[in-house]
Amino acid sequence: DAGVIQSPRHEVTEMGQEVTLRCKPISGHDYLFWYRQTMMRGLELLIYFNNNVPIDDSGMPEDRFSAKMPNASFSTLKIQPSEPRDSAVYFCASSLDWGSSYEQYFGPGTRLTVT
Protein backbone atom coordinates (compact mmCIF):
# COMPACT_ATOMS: atom_id res chain seq x y z
CA ASP A 1 0.00 0.00 0.00
CA ALA A 2 1.18 3.53 -0.78
CA GLY A 3 0.27 4.85 2.64
CA VAL A 4 -1.46 8.15 3.27
CA ILE A 5 -0.77 10.57 0.44
CA GLN A 6 -0.75 14.33 0.90
CA SER A 7 -0.30 17.11 -1.59
CA PRO A 8 1.35 19.45 -2.01
CA ARG A 9 4.37 18.69 0.19
CA HIS A 10 5.25 22.37 0.37
CA GLU A 11 3.08 25.42 -0.17
CA VAL A 12 4.13 29.04 -0.05
CA THR A 13 1.42 31.63 -0.42
CA GLU A 14 0.73 35.24 0.36
CA MET A 15 -1.55 36.44 3.10
CA GLY A 16 -5.15 36.61 1.96
CA GLN A 17 -4.88 33.83 -0.58
CA GLU A 18 -6.90 30.63 -0.50
CA VAL A 19 -4.99 27.45 0.29
CA THR A 20 -6.22 23.91 -0.31
CA LEU A 21 -4.46 20.90 1.14
CA ARG A 22 -5.28 17.42 -0.11
CA CYS A 23 -5.23 13.97 1.40
CA LYS A 24 -5.79 10.44 0.15
CA PRO A 25 -6.21 7.99 3.03
CA ILE A 26 -5.20 4.36 3.00
CA SER A 27 -7.76 2.32 1.10
CA GLY A 28 -10.28 0.71 3.41
CA HIS A 29 -9.66 3.05 6.33
CA ASP A 30 -12.85 4.64 7.55
CA TYR A 31 -11.42 7.31 9.86
CA LEU A 32 -9.56 10.36 8.62
CA PHE A 33 -7.88 13.01 10.77
CA TRP A 34 -6.38 16.41 10.08
CA TYR A 35 -3.65 17.71 12.42
CA ARG A 36 -1.59 20.88 12.58
CA GLN A 37 1.95 20.93 13.99
CA THR A 38 3.72 24.08 15.17
CA MET A 39 6.61 24.74 17.49
CA MET A 40 4.44 26.79 19.81
CA ARG A 41 1.40 24.53 20.07
CA GLY A 42 2.75 21.12 19.17
CA LEU A 43 0.43 18.66 17.42
CA GLU A 44 -3.23 19.66 17.38
CA LEU A 45 -6.20 17.69 16.10
CA LEU A 46 -8.27 19.94 13.84
CA ILE A 47 -11.07 17.65 12.68
CA TYR A 48 -11.83 14.02 12.05
CA PHE A 49 -14.21 12.11 9.81
CA ASN A 50 -15.82 8.71 10.06
CA ASN A 51 -17.16 7.21 6.83
CA ASN A 52 -16.81 10.63 5.17
CA VAL A 53 -18.90 12.38 7.83
CA PRO A 54 -17.28 15.05 10.06
CA ILE A 55 -17.53 13.87 13.65
CA ASP A 56 -15.63 16.46 15.66
CA ASP A 57 -14.45 19.80 14.33
CA SER A 58 -13.89 21.44 17.69
CA GLY A 59 -10.20 21.83 16.92
CA MET A 60 -10.74 23.94 13.81
CA PRO A 61 -9.31 27.29 14.85
CA GLU A 62 -11.57 29.67 12.97
CA ASP A 63 -14.22 29.93 10.29
CA ARG A 64 -11.42 30.53 7.82
CA PHE A 65 -10.73 26.80 8.05
CA SER A 66 -12.98 24.23 6.42
CA ALA A 67 -12.61 20.54 5.64
CA LYS A 68 -14.50 18.20 3.39
CA MET A 69 -14.46 14.53 2.55
CA PRO A 70 -16.56 14.03 -0.60
CA ASN A 71 -15.71 10.33 -0.81
CA ALA A 72 -13.79 7.61 0.99
CA SER A 73 -10.57 8.27 -0.90
CA PHE A 74 -10.21 12.03 -0.75
CA SER A 75 -10.30 14.89 1.72
CA THR A 76 -9.42 18.57 1.58
CA LEU A 77 -8.54 21.18 4.17
CA LYS A 78 -9.09 24.71 2.97
CA ILE A 79 -7.95 27.99 4.49
CA GLN A 80 -9.56 31.14 3.15
CA PRO A 81 -8.20 33.73 3.60
CA SER A 82 -4.81 32.54 4.81
CA GLU A 83 -2.79 34.43 7.43
CA PRO A 84 0.88 34.24 8.46
CA ARG A 85 -0.09 32.56 11.74
CA ASP A 86 -1.46 29.62 9.73
CA SER A 87 2.11 28.69 8.81
CA ALA A 88 2.61 25.14 10.06
CA VAL A 89 2.94 21.54 8.97
CA TYR A 90 -0.45 19.97 8.32
CA PHE A 91 -0.77 16.21 8.65
CA CYS A 92 -3.48 13.90 7.48
CA ALA A 93 -3.87 10.50 9.13
CA SER A 94 -6.20 7.56 8.67
CA SER A 95 -7.13 4.51 10.68
CA LEU A 96 -8.97 1.29 10.05
CA ASP A 97 -11.25 1.30 13.05
CA TRP A 98 -11.90 3.04 16.27
CA GLY A 99 -11.32 1.40 19.58
CA SER A 100 -8.86 2.47 22.17
CA SER A 101 -6.06 0.37 20.73
CA TYR A 102 -6.23 1.53 17.13
CA GLU A 103 -3.27 2.90 15.18
CA GLN A 104 -3.29 6.04 13.10
CA TYR A 105 -1.20 6.14 9.92
CA PHE A 106 0.18 9.55 9.11
CA GLY A 107 0.99 11.11 5.78
CA PRO A 108 4.26 12.99 5.18
CA GLY A 109 2.64 16.35 5.83
CA THR A 110 2.25 19.62 3.94
CA ARG A 111 4.51 22.45 5.05
CA LEU A 112 2.55 25.67 4.63
CA THR A 113 4.22 29.06 4.69
CA VAL A 114 2.06 32.17 4.53
CA THR A 115 4.00 35.37 3.91
Added chain:
Amino acid sequence: GDSVTQMEGPVTLSEEAFLTINCTYTATGYPSLFWYVQYPGEGLQLLLKATKADDKGSNKGFEATYRKETTSFHLEKGSVQVSDSAVYFCALSDINDYKLSFGAGTTVTVRA
Protein backbone atom coordinates in the same frame (compact mmCIF):
# COMPACT_ATOMS: atom_id res chain seq x y z
CA GLY B 1 -9.72 16.62 29.85
CA ASP B 2 -7.16 13.97 29.04
CA SER B 3 -3.60 15.15 28.69
CA VAL B 4 -0.05 13.92 28.31
CA THR B 5 3.12 15.45 29.75
CA GLN B 6 6.50 14.32 28.52
CA MET B 7 9.98 15.40 29.38
CA GLU B 8 11.26 18.34 27.43
CA GLY B 9 14.23 18.03 25.19
CA PRO B 10 16.31 18.23 23.34
CA VAL B 11 18.17 15.13 24.42
CA THR B 12 21.62 14.46 22.99
CA LEU B 13 23.28 11.09 23.49
CA SER B 14 26.25 9.14 22.26
CA GLU B 15 25.77 5.93 20.34
CA GLU B 16 25.13 2.88 22.58
CA ALA B 17 23.97 5.07 25.46
CA PHE B 18 20.79 4.33 27.45
CA LEU B 19 17.75 6.42 26.59
CA THR B 20 14.79 7.24 28.82
CA ILE B 21 12.00 9.65 27.94
CA ASN B 22 9.51 10.25 30.71
CA CYS B 23 5.78 10.44 30.01
CA THR B 24 2.92 10.89 32.45
CA TYR B 25 -0.75 11.19 31.71
CA THR B 26 -4.03 12.43 33.11
CA ALA B 27 -7.20 10.64 32.10
CA THR B 28 -10.62 10.11 33.58
CA GLY B 29 -11.21 6.76 31.92
CA TYR B 30 -8.98 3.84 30.95
CA PRO B 31 -6.82 5.06 28.12
CA SER B 32 -4.59 3.23 25.72
CA LEU B 33 -1.07 4.61 25.58
CA PHE B 34 1.22 5.04 22.60
CA TRP B 35 4.65 6.18 21.57
CA TYR B 36 4.91 7.66 18.09
CA VAL B 37 8.17 8.59 16.37
CA GLN B 38 8.75 11.27 13.75
CA TYR B 39 11.91 11.04 11.66
CA PRO B 40 13.14 14.21 9.93
CA GLY B 41 10.86 15.29 7.11
CA GLU B 42 8.35 12.52 7.70
CA GLY B 43 5.00 12.00 9.35
CA LEU B 44 4.51 10.27 12.66
CA GLN B 45 4.56 6.50 12.87
CA LEU B 46 3.55 4.22 15.67
CA LEU B 47 6.51 2.88 17.64
CA LEU B 48 4.70 0.87 20.33
CA LYS B 49 1.51 0.77 22.34
CA ALA B 50 -0.09 -0.65 25.49
CA THR B 51 -3.80 -0.98 26.05
CA LYS B 52 -4.12 -1.81 29.74
CA ALA B 53 -2.31 -1.52 33.02
CA ASP B 54 0.96 -3.47 33.34
CA ASP B 55 1.12 -4.12 29.59
CA LYS B 56 4.55 -3.68 28.07
CA GLY B 57 4.84 -2.41 24.54
CA SER B 58 8.05 -3.10 22.61
CA ASN B 59 9.46 -2.53 19.15
CA LYS B 60 12.90 -1.95 17.59
CA GLY B 61 14.58 -2.31 20.99
CA PHE B 62 12.32 0.29 22.61
CA GLU B 63 10.10 -0.60 25.55
CA ALA B 64 7.46 1.12 27.66
CA THR B 65 5.30 -0.23 30.48
CA TYR B 66 1.81 1.05 31.27
CA ARG B 67 1.96 2.00 34.98
CA LYS B 68 -1.48 2.90 36.25
CA GLU B 69 -0.33 3.51 39.83
CA THR B 70 2.07 6.23 38.69
CA THR B 71 0.10 7.21 35.55
CA SER B 72 3.26 6.82 33.51
CA PHE B 73 4.46 5.29 30.25
CA HIS B 74 8.19 5.97 30.09
CA LEU B 75 10.08 5.03 26.92
CA GLU B 76 13.41 3.24 27.23
CA LYS B 77 16.08 1.81 24.96
CA GLY B 78 19.21 0.17 26.23
CA SER B 79 21.58 1.06 23.40
CA VAL B 80 20.68 3.80 20.96
CA GLN B 81 21.93 4.17 17.41
CA VAL B 82 22.39 7.22 15.21
CA SER B 83 19.31 6.09 13.28
CA ASP B 84 17.21 6.59 16.43
CA SER B 85 17.58 10.35 16.08
CA ALA B 86 14.01 11.61 15.83
CA VAL B 87 11.19 13.32 17.70
CA TYR B 88 9.29 11.02 20.06
CA PHE B 89 5.66 11.66 21.04
CA CYS B 90 3.78 10.09 23.89
CA ALA B 91 0.02 9.88 23.29
CA LEU B 92 -3.16 8.51 24.75
CA SER B 93 -6.58 7.66 23.49
CA ASP B 94 -9.71 7.20 25.51
CA ILE B 95 -12.65 5.36 24.00
CA ASN B 96 -14.99 7.82 25.67
CA ASP B 97 -13.26 10.85 24.19
CA TYR B 98 -12.60 9.55 20.69
CA LYS B 99 -9.44 11.61 20.38
CA LEU B 100 -5.72 10.95 20.36
CA SER B 101 -3.95 13.40 22.69
CA PHE B 102 -0.24 13.96 22.09
CA GLY B 103 2.52 15.24 24.32
CA ALA B 104 4.75 18.06 23.17
CA GLY B 105 7.38 15.75 21.71
CA THR B 106 10.99 15.14 22.71
CA THR B 107 13.77 15.63 20.20
CA VAL B 108 16.51 13.01 20.50
CA THR B 109 19.85 13.33 18.74
CA VAL B 110 22.32 10.44 18.82
CA ARG B 111 25.94 11.21 17.97
CA ALA B 112 28.29 8.64 16.50
